[in-house]
Amino acid sequence: MSLSAPVAAEPPPVRVAGSYRRMASLFFANRLAVTGLVILALLLVFCFLGPLLHHTDQTHTNLSAANLSLGTGGHLLGTDDVGHDVLGRLMVGGQTSLEIGVAAGLLATLIGTVWGAISGYAGGWVDALMMRVVDAGIAIPALFLLLVTATILRPTVPVQILIIGCVSWLVPARLVRAEALSLRSRDYVQAMKAMGGSHRRAVFRHIIPNAIGTVVVNATFQVADAILLIAYVSFLGLGVPPPKTDWGGMLSKGISYTYDGYWWLIFPAGVAIVLVVCAFNAIGDGLRDSFEVRLEGR
Amino acid sequence: MTRFLLKRIGQAVVVIFFVTVIVFLLLHSVPGGPAHGILGPKASPQAIAEFNREHGFDKSLVQQYWAYLSELFHGDLGESYTLNQSVASLIGQRIPKTLVLTGLSTLVALVVAIPLGVWQARRRKGLADYAVTTVVFVGYATPVFFLALVLVIVFTQKTQLLPPQAPQTQSIGGLFADSRALILPVLAGAIATIAAFSRYMRSAVLDNLAEDYVRTARAKGASERRVVWLHIMRNSLTPIVAMLGYYLPVLFSGALVIESVFNYPGMGLLFWNAAQTSDYPILLGAVLVIALATVIGSLLADIVQALIDPRVRGTIK
Numbered sequence A: 001m002s003l004s005a006p007v008a009a010e011p012p013p014v015r016v017a018g019s020y021r022r023m024a025s026l027f028f029a030n031r032l033a034v035t036g037l038v039i040l041a042l043l044l045v046f047c048f049l050g051p052l053l054h055h056t057d058q059t060h061t062n063l064s065a066a067n068l069s070l071g072t073g074g075h076l077l078g079t080d081d082v083g084h085d086v087l088g089r090l091m092v093g094g095q096t097s098l099e100i101g102v103a104a105g106l107l108a109t110l111i112g113t114v115w116g117a118i119s120g121y122a123g124g125w126v127d128a129l130m131m132r133v134v135d136a137g138i139a140i141p142a143l144f145l146l147l148v149t150a151t152i153l154r155p156t157v158p159v160q161i162l163i164i165g166c167v168s169w170l171v172p173a174r175l176v177r178a179e180a181l182s183l184r185s186r187d188y189v190q191a192m193k194a195m196g197g198s199h200r201r202a203v204f205r206h207i208i209p210n211a212i213g214t215v216v217v218n219a220t221f222q223v224a225d226a227i228l229l230i231a232y233v234s235f236l237g238l239g240v241p242p243p244k245t246d247w248g249g250m251l252s253k254g255i256s257y258t259y260d261g262y263w264w265l266i267f268p269a270g271v272a273i274v275l276v277v278c279a280f281n282a283i284g285d286g287l288r289d290s291f292e293v294r295l296e297g298r
Numbered sequence B: 001m002t003r004f005l006l007k008r009i010g011q012a013v014v015v016i017f018f019v020t021v022i023v024f025l026l027l028h029s030v031p032g033g034p035a036h037g038i039l040g041p042k043a044s045p046q047a048i049a050e051f052n053r054e055h056g057f058d059k060s061l062v063q064q065y066w067a068y069l070s071e072l073f074h075g076d077l078g079e080s081y082t083l084n085q086s087v088a089s090l091i092g093q094r095i096p097k098t099l100v101l102t103g104l105s106t107l108v109a110l111v112v113a114i115p116l117g118v119w120q121a122r123r124r125k126g127l128a129d130y131a132v133t134t135v136v137f138v139g140y141a142t143p144v145f146f147l148a149l150v151l152v153i154v155f156t157q158k159t160q161l162l163p164p165q166a167p168q169t170q171s172i173g174g175l176f177a178d179s180r181a182l183i184l185p186v187l188a189g190a191i192a193t194i195a196a197f198s199r200y201m202r203s204a205v206l207d208n209l210a211e212d213y214v215r216t217a218r219a220k221g222a223s224e225r226r227v228v229w230l231h232i233m234r235n236s237l238t239p240i241v242a243m244l245g246y247y248l249p250v251l252f253s254g255a256l257v258i259e260s261v262f263n264y265p266g267m268g269l270l271f272w273n274a275a276q277t278s279d280y281p282i283l284l285g286a287v288l289v290i291a292l293a294t295v296i297g298s299l300l301a302d303i304v305q306a307l308i309d310p311r312v313r314g315t316i317k
Helices: A004-009 A011-029 A031-053 A086-122 A124-139 A142-152 A157-167 A170-183 A187-194 A199-210 A212-235 A247-260 A267-297 B002-029 B033-039 B045-054 B061-073 B087-122 B127-141 B144-158 B172-177 B180-209 B212-219 B224-262 B267-276 B280-308 B310-315
Strands: none
Touching (some): A011 A031, A031 A267, A086 A157, A086 A212, A086 A247, A124 B280, A142 A212, A142 B224, A157 A212, A187 A199, A247 A267, A267 B144, B087 B127, B127 B180, B144 B224
16 A cells, blocks of 8 residues: 555645635635635734734622713723723634634534444445434534533534534435545445455445535534524523623623613624625535536546 | 426335334323323322223234324324323414514524625635634534623623513514514514525625626626626525525524523423423424424425426436
């Protein structure tokens, strides 16, 4: 194996590099996708580097400085009902939203990819059974399931990542299964099997790598969905426990002050959620288009 | 068709079996179990053991699952911990109101989204198409609760045109009697659905525009209007029907959020209140009812689709 592998591996890198370069140029020619990428980069800088420039106390409450309007006392975006600086809180809350969203989205994609690849590769009754489990999962709305689990377990960040990952892998499972179904009858998979390759090798070395386009595109949509899901759970009052917060949780607190006109408790967090979800969806759309063109070119 | 029906119904039965297993296991992972919920946190270990023996909670998991299934068959979803009522009757009272809310907002959404999708597809890559696409893109990324709050701010706080609360009533008639208060909840639900369905409709119409039958109809001299609104429209509705069945969980999730924002007395609010008080029989009863509704909804959607479009019968595995 050590002798044959490098030889066999030699031609593909050239082609792969070429096609990836073509894909990248297609992606960067897509204005929507590039806008999404720029917005995401700016949000990441804002949330993770922002606190280095804009020092705020997000753990202690200061009721004497509660609900200050914009610009009062050096608070650019005002303060919330316990005196936290809203701009600083937006950064810290964004960290939680992004961390949970990205980690849970990737976890969901991972579970779904493996499940779907095995199901599609196995075929027959194993496939039928595995897909009925997916149907059952899809029938139970994730938001309802998350609220139930949030009442059972204390919803800390790792717990949220784990739960969201475990309830939202169903769509990638379906997509990858469809790909695996067509990939498993390809000549190279059959050839590998004839040479005595294991099922495990077929799934992990051939099926999944060849379905990578679907997987990558879906991962970005998964992250967008996970960010929305965590926002919903926090908005309904069952998100990460204080003093930590996330964008959905910030908005949830603002709702009590709608009639006081404290709009800065609602709009910044709401707009941030919309921006980040739009950014991930735009990147996903761009990736999908460039993957499709790349595959057509083969 | 019979073969298709049998196969599809068989699938639905297996899915329902898995759903009941998932809900049963969740019910089992509840801290303290039902004894804790009904007897209260201060119950003595003896009292809990006694309770468990009486209700069969000391039996094996499989035996308990069978007991759970047979209760389900008799329409018994257990008793609420906090509301002193059976879960089945609580859900029975609330579900019609939620159906009114989701039904109305889906209807409004379809009335807007279907023509919008067709209109957009005909102006593909035009300025208007891009503009609508952008709005839909943003709408799709906007959480329902943020949208609902913006509506509340605009229509009740800034302009005082509409009441901020949903109708507070026990009866269905009362909902319609106070119809002005229904507008905001229905609108909040509709906007999110419009974003999704105008998108499906647009791509369905685009697919159909390239079909041979469109060329044939045009060649036969059918007016463009007739081609689009009669031929293409009918064929493009098939995927929309199929999507509606699968869209039920999304609609229910939307209802959960909207009901908690507008204090709308439906199943979502019941569920949300139960989550605050850890009333597990209600939580899992509601999850089960929604899951069953979704399985049956998507089964019906597939059957309707197979009736409209014979090609579908062969493709569903």
